[in-house]
Amino acid sequence: MTFSVFITRKIPEEGIDILKNTCQKVEVNPHDRPPTYDELLKEVKGRDAIITMLSDRIDARLMQEVANLKIVANYAVGYDNIDVKAATARGIVVTNTPGVLTDSTADMAWALLFSVTRRIVEGDKITRAGKFTGWAPMMLLGGDLVGKTLGIIGAGRIGTAMAMRSRGWCMKVLYTTQSRRNTVLEEMLGAKRVDLEVLLKESDFISLHTPLSEKTKHLVGVRELALMKRTAYLINTGRGAVIDEAALVNALRNKQIAGAGLDVYEDEPKLKPGLAGLDNVVLAPHLGSATVETRTKMSLMAAENIIAVLNKQKPPNCVNPEVLIRF
Numbered sequence: 001m002t003f004s005v006f007i008t009r010k011i012p013e014e015g016i017d018i019l020k021n022t023c024q025k026v027e028v029n030p031h032d033r034p035p036t037y038d039e040l041l042k043e044v045k046g047r048d049a050i051i052t053m054l055s056d057r058i059d060a061r062l063m064q065e066v067a068n069l070k071i072v073a074n075y076a077v078g079y080d081n082i083d084v085k086a087a088t089a090r091g092i093v094v095t096n097t098p099g100v101l102t103d104s105t106a107d108m109a110w111a112l113l114f115s116v117t118r119r120i121v122e123g124d125k126i127t128r129a130g131k132f133t134g135w136a137p138m139m140l141l142g143g144d145l146v147g148k149t150l151g152i153i154g155a156g157r158i159g160t161a162m163a164m165r166s167r168g169w170c171m172k173v174l175y176t177t178q179s180r181r182n183t184v185l186e187e188m189l190g191a192k193r194v195d196l197e198v199l200l201k202e203s204d205f206i207s208l209h210t211p212l213s214e215k216t217k218h219l220v221g222v223r224e225l226a227l228m229k230r231t232a233y234l235i236n237t238g239r240g241a242v243i244d245e246a247a248l249v250n251a252l253r254n255k256q257i258a259g260a261g262l263d264v265y266e267d268e269p270k271l272k273p274g275l276a277g278l279d280n281v282v283l284a285p286h287l288g289s290a291t292v293e294t295r296t297k298m299s300l301m302a303a304e305n306i307i308a309v310l311n312k313q314k315p316p317n318c319v320n321p322e323v324l325i326r327f
């Protein structure tokens, strides 16, 4: 059988190479930018499989255009860019890349946490601009970490890994989760599962790791920001829309919270007005999984999911297992 695969962005070669052993046609978007929706519609026609990025909107209309499509392999752990219900209705398998990016994303959350609390980016700007005129007793004072309270919203794989790293700073850990109790965090760190409200009120650092869904959209808005301590920091390496970004701009501007570290944005890649002008926020361009090792593993994982489906086998990382019944 001749299989045809389209990959919406250039990704590490490792996965592309193994796909080429199974599929006659493997094509990669030649542009160094996401395809437009219309380009995507054109490119997916006649494909058996596609590797998609979190920036590609894979909706019912697009899937309807491709009679052959067997699998959408998302090159991300989050898959809110895909209409999974529509995929399931058409018998299309959807897969993601969980696990391999857990550590790199947890590291990124800490990188942001450190950057904002120790004012690394502000300091870098001053130093580069030649404005560092010598050590000063009151220059860029930040906050300490040891013994403080870390609040994890969404204690899944990444939230757990983020929290485990707090051992080095002997932090108290609070968490919320949509699923069952996190026994790892409770046993290893003495973490406590609490209501969102308690977490917001008591935490010195809050890190968001919940997937984006109708339930979690704007989970942190005006009311929630008002519950946070004025000395607290908010970190987001999950999905931008979990925070009401306009409300966050106001809270940061009015010093209602101490600061924020963001890797993701509500209307990515756009920022809400005013955000980029604030000093008490560190802004990263969605780099959570951006390490050579992780991206290589993600490319292999996406390819393995596709190869399994094309061989009528169970893919290792299916998010809509209902469709596999038909295999």
Ligand code: GLV
Pocket (backbone or CB within 6 Å): 054, 075, 076, 077, 078, 079, 101, 238, 288, 289
């Ligand atoms: C990145 O944001 C991902 O979901 O993998």
Ligand code: GLV
Pocket (backbone or CB within 6 Å): 077, 098, 099, 102, 155, 156, 157, 158, 159, 209
């Ligand atoms: C993602 O891997 C998560 O469960 O947090």
